Amino acid sequence: MTHTYQLTGMTCSSCEDKVKKALKLVENITNVEVSKENNTATITMDKHVALSDLQNALESKYQISTINHNETIEQTRSWLETYKPILLIFFYISLVTGLIQSKNHHFDLMEAMRHFMAGFFLVFSFFKMLNLKGFAESYMMYDVLAKKIPAWGYVYAFIELGLGIAYLLNFNPLITNSATFIVMNISIIGVLQSVLNKKKIQCACLGAVFNLPMSTVTIIEDGLMIMMSLIMLLTFL
Incomplete structure (x- = not known):
């Protein structure tokens, strides 16, 4: 332009x-x-x-x-063009979640969140797997754990895949949501540090496929997963 x-x-x-x-x-x-x-x-x-x-x-x-x-x-x-991939992903996951709920006699919030999180982790892990090495290298630029243990970037992609499958199969909700809460809290620390320090680095949330800047959008997507896993954990209390 x-x-x-x-x-x-x-x-x-x-x-x-x-x-x-x-x-x-x-x-x-x-x-x-x-x-x-x-x-x-x-x-x-x-x-x-x-x-x-x-x-x-x-x-x-x-x-x-x-x-x-x-x-x-x-x-x-410019903002819409930059974040178009994430916005489309959230739209499609939300659409599928809504369509599943439309077949129920009443809206089941817990089931809807479980399906949404399954879609989220499966889709995001897919993009990371497309270039696992590129994702790991980008992730270690800001993640607090990946900086100290570079292999964590590779492991993290498979953890997301595992969480996606676990939510889809409704595998032991207590373990699945606890793992999500812990992993996403670790992840959001590096994101918050980068955004607050106004570092202009690439967000690795969609792997190395899209050049997305680290921003409040990244905080929101991580925070959303933390909030949903916490809500579902509280149902066990």
Whole structure:
């Protein structure tokens, strides 16, 4: 995509070069054309870059602003494009779960959560298995246990597969939900650290197949599994 911005503060050709070089260093920007006469910068990017990121890349005397596009709309569109794989996965798992429940005489929350978690772990483990080595290498970049024990990344993918099968077969719910609660709590620690420290690293939730950034979306998906397993554990008390 290409956007043209108003860019003020340039007074000479040296300013043009300085601004052009600074903007080209911003992630996902592929080309920059700057005009001192028109006070504009035409920027081509692989995916939308926030206006604040562009401004942060420039010296304070240069001010950049939008001209022909709505920044809020572009950011929303970019977010949807980035997280489209996860959103589709959650939609399909939710759809299948709902269709199963539609055959019951009444909505069974425990059964619905069990089927949802089965789908979640089976699908997510599938993507990890497509490139197990790539997943393990990405996972050890932020997971607290995988950093210390690199083999944990390989083991984790099979644990997810095992949990998916266990939920599908309704195997010993106490053990299955306890394992989920423990494993996901360990997993979410590294995610929280990365997001809070604003580290721009790839999330390994879908293995190495999709280039998804670590964000609050990752926290939500891990937190959802923790919450569901806890709810089902509490039914045994």
